[in-house]
Amino acid sequence: MPAPLADSGAELVTRASRGDSGAFEALYRQHVGRVYGLCLRMTGQPESAEDLTQDTFVNAWRSLPGYEGRSSFSTWLHRIAVNAVLAKRRSRQGRNEVSMTDEAGEQMEFEVEAAMDEATPIDIERAIAGLPAGARDIVVLHGIYGYSHEEAA
């Protein structure tokens, strides 16, 4: 499960699902940092992350009537964000990405791991951005956002 976010409460979600764009903007303000952070770390590209963040909130707005509250709003929103990133990656012909199981990917991950001891947060961010897509997803989703291994896979 992703790390729980500070949900805005049922009231904003209910109002937004009824078409209140003001309530939805409030939800955006509360959640944009985490959604953008997720998209940025999964893509490694600020511009793509901004586009994907916007896609995530537009998709969430469209899907709100189907949101039944079984999971928290933030968890639900995260799922939309992850799906948006993966869809965009597929559309960009993900075959160009190096999978975690590729030999080159394993080597890169090993080198990154070796450099972690003295790393600053900025170094870690760079290292994560430099990982192959599959490995990066695991580190971002499991390491930063608290997904289980199964969910991250």
Add this chain to the structure above:
Amino acid sequence: MLAKAAQLPKDVAPSRDLWPGIAARLGEAQGAPAKPAFRWPLALAAALAVASVSALLTWSLLQDSQPAQPAVVADVGTTAGEFVPVSYGPNSGLSAEELAVRDDLAAQFRGAFEDLRPETREAVVKNLAVMQAAADEIDAALAKHPASGMLKGMLFGTYKQEMQLYSTVVTARDGLTRRT
């Protein structure tokens, strides 16, 4: 590396405000969240139906020197022959006094109703069913838009149509000839 990653902040602020772009796309989104059912058109249609059938019925009653030309009414599946006054919902905003006046007039109408020709009685019953459907639609719309002056006006219009129907029949009773 996972341990180090877990220490990173989860939130990252984008370099610019992304909301304006999102808001613009929300306006274009075909699949915007389910907005409350906008029932005004239905309510308006119902109110217009009330006005039109009531006018026809009134005309029919006043032309009653000729036999049976029942008013044209919507088919709402009502069993003909039973007089049932319109029941207004909890959102109607009608006062107790207004309802009492209506009940008094309806009581007078009930006596006159029995003197009407069967086909005219059927037309009256169907008109009242149309009014009931309109009152229900408008009441449902008022539940979602309780401050709407337009809906309140439509509801009161239905009330007035009902009153006019009773009044027309009661007033014309003496001129109507019983033809069974």
